[in-house]
Amino acid sequence: MPAYWIAHVTVTDPAQYSGYQALAPLAFAKFGAKFLARGGASDSPEGAGFERHVLIEFPDLQAARACYASAEYQAARAARTGAAEVMITMVEGV
Numbered sequence: 001m002p003a004y005w006i007a008h009v010t011v012t013d014p015a016q017y018s019g020y021q022a023l024a025p026l027a028f029a030k031f032g033a034k035f036l037a038r039g040g041a042s043d044s045p046e047g048a049g050f051e052r053h054v055l056i057e058f059p060d061l062q063a064a065r066a067c068y069a070s071a072e073y074q075a076a077r078a079a080r081t082g083a084a085e086v087m088i089t090m091v092e093g094v
Contacts, residue, residue: 001060001061001092001093001094002057002058002059002060002092002093003057003058003059003060003061003063003064003090003091003092003093004036004055004056004057004058004064004090004091004093005033005054005055005056005058005064005067005068005088005089005090006053006054006055006088006089006090006091007052007053007054007055007056007086007087007088007089008048008050008052008053008054008086008087008088009050009051009052009053009054009084009085009086009087010050010051010052010084010085011051011052011083011084012082012083012084012085013082013083013084014083016079016080016082016083017080017083017084019076019079019080019083020076020077020079020080020083020084022079023072023075023076023079024072024073024076026072026076027067027070027072027073027076028056028067030067030070030072031058031059031063031064031066031067031070032058032059032063033056033057033058033063033067034056034057034058035054035055035056035057036055036056036057037053037054037055038052038054038055039052039053039054048087050085050087057093060092061090061092064090065090068088068090
């Protein structure tokens with residue numbers, strides 16, 4: 001069953017965030033991720049507002065979790081430290 005990362009992001013330092021953008025695709029490719037939404041126009045009628053919203057599909061929840069825990073993604077995450085406010089949720093599809 002597919003699973004998804006739902007990420008909400010507000011970039012606070014674009015120059016530093018570019019390091020994350022350079023590294024994260026390595027992890028996503030390794031775990032079969034498919035981007036369904038990335039940035040673009042959005043509305044947030046309830047809850048905290050973020051600049052960007054990203055929806056990433058994985059083959060299953062195990063792959064979604066493994067991607068996050070991977071050395072590749074953790075290196076990307078470290079590169080974005082202090083450069084963005086981020087909230088990520090992993091959820092199984094139906």
